[in-house]
Amino acid sequence: MNPELNSLLQMIRHELEQDSSSIIYGVMQKGIDTYKNNHGQFVQLYEFLTICNGARFGSVDLWSYEDLKEHQYRLGQWIAESDEWLEIGQLLYEPIVMNRWTSEICILMDEIPLNESKKYKQLDDFLIHHIFGKGYQELVPGFECDEWYHFLVRLKLV
Incomplete structure (x- = not known):
């Protein structure tokens, strides 16, 4: 795992645990101990899950x-070659998917074909820059009212 992401996750977990109201805007589950080896696929995802198993x-x-x-059922509706992708989460109910071969991240926006959707290089970079950094502003409409965004501001991450 990217050392910068590992440090960020540890710091964010600590800060969330210190704030009793954080359950409203942020939750990090305990990481998993083991996972099925998928022949080198989704390495960054599984490294993330060992620290944070759902969030x-x-x-x-x-x-x-x-x-x-259980969350893979939407892929066939959005992507013709759905076996190449894994839904790893959602942004405002829009699927966040990861390419099985390139580890590229994509957010599937309603009525926008996959080839026209914005893609992000890797999961680690996506998390560092768009979930825990200034890129959150690009992802979330009305971010100014978003409590996670205010949490990031308090931590001086944005």
């Missing part, structure tokens, strides 16, 4: 290891 970061939900399977 809510404001308007973003990331599925737990146990819940991944």
Whole structure:
């Protein structure tokens, strides 16, 4: 795992635990100990799940290891070659998917074809810059009223 992301996750977990009202805007589950080896696929995702097995970061939900399977039903509606993608969470009910071969992240917006959707390089970068950084403003409409965004401001991450 990217050392910067690992540090961020530890700091964010600590800060969420210190704030009793954080359950409203942020929840990090305890990480998993083991997972099925998927032949090198989704390495960054599984490394993340060992630290945080499911989470809510404001308007973003990331599925737990146990819940991944049950959240794949929407892929066929959005993507023709759905076996190449894994839904790992959602942004305001829009699927966040990860490419099985390239680890590219994409948010599937309603009525926008996959090839026209915005893509993000890797999960670690997506988390660092768009969930825990200034990029959150690009993802979430009305971010100024979002309590996760205010949490990031308090932590001086944005």
